[in-house]
Amino acid sequence: MPKNKIKSHKGTQKVLNVRDGGSIKIGHPGTRHNTGKKNSASNRCGRKASALSNADANRFKKVQF
Numbered sequence: 001m002p003k004n005k006i007k008s009h010k011g012t013q014k015v016l017n018v019r020d021g022g023s024i025k026i027g028h029p030g031t032r033h034n035t036g037k038k039n040s041a042s043n044r045c046g047r048k049a050s051a052l053s054n055a056d057a058n059r060f061k062k063v064q065f
Contacts, residue, residue: 006064013065016052024052024060 017025030038031046052060 008064012060012063016060016065017049018065019051024057025049026052 015026019025027049028046031043035043035046
């Protein structure tokens, strides 16, 4: 039994989200600010979430989020 609790990684917790099926949801990059100068197609595509790749998902299995 560990002496201390394992804390969740707050930066990862704010960005990633686990779906019901087990896949990890992440938003598209470049959609946080300065969207007025970007074209409308990239702004529309940025609204949809995407799934994290399996290679990246395996890296985040060890991190609590």
